[in-house]
Amino acid sequence: MRLPESAHTSRPWRIHDIAPDFRIEDVWALPTPGGPDDFPRLVRQVASGKNSSEFSVIYRALFAIRWKLGALLGWDKDDTGVGARVPSLHDRLPADLRDVPPGPVFEGAPFRSVYRTDSEWVSEIANRTMHGVMHIGWVPDETGGYRGQMAVLVKPNGVFGKLYMAGILPFRYLLVYPALMRGVARRWQAQTDDPVVE
Template sequence: MPQVSKREFERVPLRVHDFLAGVALHDVWAVDLPRWRAGVTLDEFLRAASNHPFTPSTVVRMLINIRLSIGRLFGLDGEPAASTRESFATRLTAADHSRSLVPPGTKEGLFRVVYRFENEQLLEVINRTAHAAALSALVETARAYRFYFGVYVRSVGRFTPLYMALIDPFRKLVVYPSLLRSIRANWNQHFGSA
């Protein structure tokens, strides 16, 4: 499950590139999925997986629980300063609203939906550590599907760069590879060959 270059990702025709202009793309990952049949959309995949395409491993669940415990202990998950807590959903145009298949602000676990289009979904979380957005996109090619997972981070204070540096090794070495393996497993379960 490789990290892919920002250049490759930015060549994919997605709304997020203009939508989050000015917000740093922290990193982007991709996993290639077998093309058992044509025309599968991200929305169809998410619905087939009951909106839970990522199945965290035991180690990832443990890391998330540790992070949430530390967050509760130090108050990291509370609201940031008023000047930094504006949702990315305020950037939605009327066309974005009408195209979104899920209402903005809908809870998805620890995140809130900014938008879900047929092949692109943007979720966000805002707290005292960062204002982060997670982009999922599904692109069909002649022989496969490519699932992209991008992470955007907007600073909410001086602690944001330090926080991201502290969690990067866990995200890059454990969390994202595990989550992307679960994407492939869920894909094969729902869209695998007969």
């Protein structure tokens, strides 16, 4: 379920001080009901490239097209990424976050972990179109349990980046996010039913 920006901005996340120059693109409640200690499980699930077949054909096809276009047009070359075109957010971290493990390495996705706390995990991606942040949090829900919450923060790269973000907006809301939420829910439920699957 899509949430208002205030669902992200009202929480005392560390990201607010680290990336104040990024705009909030989306905030979503993740279909991942759990208890107070389930955040590490969510982090592992998001970072893992396993079971991508649980996501719809349309979802996988859209991303395949995007990566193919990126390769053809040079959007995703090494010199456009984190540490090349833009410095990593890791360079902005205060000492208490800089000196701890940043989080898992992604399997099959071009994201890079920046930092992780007990209830907050941040990863980043950059290319010729933008510098993006995926913020995953673990929040209390209305039933007395907990659930994941995802915020996407973006700093577009100039006019082209702004046009690109505006151009993909309908695809994100109509195709990408609904498919993503269904896939997240299926994977979460499968791990709930069979906890050995991580």
